Amino acid sequence: MANMLPLVIIFVLIATIVILGVFALRSVMQPKKLDSITKLIKQQKYTAAERVAKSLISKNPRNYLAHYYLGNAYLADRKNELALMEYKLVNQNAIFNGDIPETEFRKQLSQLYVKFNQTDDALKEFLLLTKLEPANAENYYMCGKLYEQKGRADLSVGFYQKAIQHNKKHVKAHAAYALALLRGKQLSEAKKEIDLAISLSPDTYSSYYYLGKIYKEQKDYPNAIKTFEKALRDPEFKQKALLERGSCYMMANSVDNALSEFDKAVRAAKDENAQETLYARYFLAACYEKNRDIDKAIEQWQIIYKRNHSFRDVGAKLSEYKDLQTNDSLKEYLTCSSAAFVDLCKQAALGGLSMLAQKTEVQKWGIRIYAIEQKKDDWMNVRKQLYMIDFHRETEPIEDSEIRNVLDISKSKNCVKAFVCTSSGFTSAAVGFAENRPIELIGKERLEQLLAKAGI
Numbered sequence: 474m475a476n477m478l479p480l481v482i483i484f485v486l487i488a489t490i491v492i493l494g495v496f497a498l499r500s501v502m503q504p505k506k507l508d509s510i511t512k513l514i515k516q517q518k519y520t521a522a523e524r525v526a527k528s529l530i531s532k533n534p535r536n537y538l539a540h541y542y543l544g545n546a547y548l549a550d551r552k553n554e555l556a557l558m559e560y561k562l563v564n565q566n567a568i569f570n571g572d573i574p575e576t577e578f579r580k581q582l583s584q585l586y587v588k589f590n591q592t593d594d595a596l597k598e599f600l601l602l603t604k605l606e607p608a609n610a611e612n613y614y615m616c617g618k619l620y621e622q623k624g625r626a627d628l629s630v631g632f633y634q635k636a637i638q639h640n641k642k643h644v645k646a647h648a649a650y651a652l653a654l655l656r657g658k659q660l661s662e663a664k665k666e667i668d669l670a671i672s673l674s675p676d677t678y679s680s681y682y683y684l685g686k687i688y689k690e691q692k693d694y695p696n697a698i699k700t701f702e703k704a705l706r707d708p709e710f711k712q713k714a715l716l717e718r719g720s721c722y723m724m725a726n727s728v729d730n731a732l733s734e735f736d737k738a739v740r741a742a743k744d745e746n747a748q749e750t751l752y753a754r755y756f757l758a759a760c761y762e763k764n765r766d767i768d769k770a771i772e773q774w775q776i777i778y779k780r781n782h783s784f785r786d787v788g789a790k791l792s793e794y795k796d797l798q799t800n801d802s803l804k805e806y807l808t809c810s811s812a813a814f815v816d817l818c819k820q821a822a823l824g825g826l827s828m829l830a831q832k833t834e835v836q837k838w839g840i841r842i843y844a845i846e847q848k849k850d851d852w853m854n855v856r857k858q859l860y861m862i863d864f865h866r867e868t869e870p871i872e873d874s875e876i877r878n879v880l881d882i883s884k885s886k887n888c889v890k891a892f893v894c895t896s897s898g899f900t901s902a903a904v905g906f907a908e909n910r911p912i913e914l915i916g917k918e919r920l921e922q923l924l925a926k927a928g929i
Contacts, residue, residue: 510542519550537567541578548581557585576605583615592622610640617649626653644674648683655687663687678707682714694721712741712749719756732760751777751784758790762868765808767794793897802924803917807866807896815840817929818864823847824927826892828860838867843886861888865895873902880912894920 507529513522526543529536544559560582569575579598586595596619602612617632630653636646651666664687670680682704688697698721704714719734738753758773771794777787809817815833818840822828828844842864845857861883865871876893883891893899894915899907907914915923 507538507542510546514546514549517549519546522546523550535566537563538572541567541573544581548585553585553588557582557589560585576602579605587615587619592619595619596623608639610636610638610643610646613639614643614646614649617646621649626656629653642673644670644677644680647673648677648680652683652686655683655690660687660690678704679710682707682710682717685714685717689717689721692724694725697721712738712743712753715741716749716753716756719753723756723760728760728763732757732764735760746780751781755785755787765810765866767804767808770794800921802929803896803921805929806920806924811835814864814866818842818862820929821864821894821924821927822862824929825923826862828862831859836863839863839865843888858889859887861886861891863891863893865893865897867895868897870898870900871895871903872900873906876903876906876912876914880910883912894923896920 510522510525513519513525523543523546526539526546529539530543533539540559541563544556544563547553547556547559560578563573563578564582567573569578579602583595583598583602586592586598596616599612599615599619602609603616606612613632613636617629617636620626620629620632630650633646633650633653636643637650640646647666647670651663651670654660654663654666664684667680667684667687670677671684674680681700685697685700685704688694688700698718701714701718701721704710707714715734715738719731719738722728722731722734735753735757739750739757742750742753744750754773754777758770758777761767761770761773771791774787774790777784778791782788806814806817815835819830819833819842822830822842822844826844827847828842829847830842830844832843834841834843840863842862844860844862846860861879863879871893876899879891879893889911891912892915893912896917898916899914904914
């Protein structure tokens with residue numbers, strides 16, 4: 474046994490040397506393999522780089538440095554979703570001790586969060602970057618932008634100001650700060666900021682979007698429309714600029730031009746579920762509705778409803794117009810041309826109310842008819858009493874202010890009574906005002922009956 478002891482010691486020493494040699498070899502080989510991943514990425518051999526990284530991870534799943542390099546390979550290969558998965562794993566487990574460049578890593582991770590609309594996570598990363606790079610204006614700007622997306626404009630302003638403090642030539646920070654001033658109704662200060670942004674970089678077309686918003690707020694629609702046209706050159710702002718151009722045309726009562734812009738905004742959509750896309754369809758439907766092209770309006774409302782059941786009043790619109798599918802007379806009332814609408818209303822007055830039209834006036838909301846009562850046994854040559862009948866095709870419920878106006882006009886024309894017919898209904902205030910006064914309100918259900926009685 475004594476003779477065996479030296480052999481055992483020698484065996485243990487050899488085994489120890491071999492084990493240490495293996496570990497040493499691995500420690501030497503691993504950096505070389507990691508370096509080879511970087512080289513393969515530079516050579517655009519992304520699949521090979523991914524293969525090497527996966528090989529290292531298969532041997533040690535907790536090799537987060539290899540996970541980081543795999544994320545880099547995916548990112549270079551434009552496999553952004555896979556890159557984000559790897560970076561998330563690194564972020565949750567790795568210790569940033571120098572092997573993984575933390576600042577560069579967080580820049581990449583934050584941009585991936587932005588790309589996938591993960592606003593909260595992106596904001597956390599940019600807030601960390603403001604600590605890692607306190608003099609980098611871009612990080613403060615992105616914090617402001619993300620807070621704005623979260624509906625916290627109050628917090629975004631401070632970050633825009635910090636971005637400008639660290640870089641007085643940060644064009645997008647000046648532009649975003651201008652919009653914040655605009656929201657606060659500080660128009661002159663907002664104009665100064667955006668003018669400065671444009672003077673610093675005339676080719677940063679997103680700045681013209683903010684300038685257009687200022688012109689729009691000032692109700693200078695021609696200049697706003699021209700300015701938004703320049704903003705169309707920025708892909709990120711194209712859809713927003715089209716929406717703004719459309720709204721300017723609507724405010725200027727140029728419905729056909731507005732329709733064209735909203736249609737372009739729908740076609741420019743990159744995300745069918747985005748708020749901008751839903752608003753583009755909503756306003757496009759409003760234009761179709763104003764042009765009496767109700768079928769096309771319904772088509773847009775149905776698309777919106779599938780995406781978002783609670784979007785504005787789309788559900789109510791679909792409910793309001795559901796009778797068009799079965800009620801031809803109401804559909805004719807709402808969709809016929811202006812010329813045909815005059816004849817339709819004369820027929821409705823005669824057949825539904827027994828009133829013979831004496832004079833018609835085309836109004837922006839529909840037709841006003843001055844009529845006399847028509848009776849079958851009317852054989853005596855006596856002076857007939859005058860009535861006033863309004864037929865509305867507007868989409869909003871009629872307010873009490875309109876009913877008051879109708880009553881005043883009716884009295885001034887010496888009318889015995891006034892009728893107001895509409896397919897959209899009346900507000901409760903309007904109904905309350907009409908009670909016990911010589912004015913009769915005819916809502917959707919009674920209008921349908923009146924049209925049916927007139928044979929329409």
